[in-house]
Amino acid sequence: MDLRCGVDLIEVERIKKAVDKWGQRLLYRIFTRTEIEFARARRNFYQHLAGRFAAKEAIIKSLGKGRISWREMEIVNNAEGEPRVRFTSEGRINKTVAISISHTKDYAIAQAIAYEQTHLSSPQIRFA
Template structure:
């Protein structure tokens, strides 16, 4: 039997922009992988929107993974842009272990952002 888990998150772009301004590089490197940072920085004026969408993706993914206790490191969930322009999730370390333990065999991601808001939806297929 196949099960599905859905996670979603909506975030104000301004909250991410404020964190970047207040904490700088330390904030970016705590939350995002080097590849995520490079992609978002290349977005120019869209940098905060891109970061917010990726932050929302990480939150939505955590809702799917359902960590018990304290959560998992932000950077163990990575948003990757495919050559075709789609986005995918790549899990590392503790996030990968949680997904494996839950029987998650596939993750799908959808992102959207505009000037003030960003949203992400994550769907997980579980083979039970």
């Protein structure tokens, strides 16, 4: 079984400065409308954007650079509030990706584990 891990850590201030400089152009280049609306609905807008940015970077690392673009994936929360990745390019990605996101006032970190789900091996990956 092919199992790959990606991790990304980013300063929240770096995201804030980039958004302040590039505005909507940057937001819609990296994030989907759903991701932007999710972050805007939260008290700490930039922390949530940074968390989703870190998750996308971690996913790119776990899949291998050049395999997917920023907007071909969307970070959403399930009914329990756990982050999940939804791929918008049906069929291009043949792996399951589990993600975890955490953030503080200053930093956001995310981890992604990509694996192929086969009938012979179905790992149950859960993040605490």
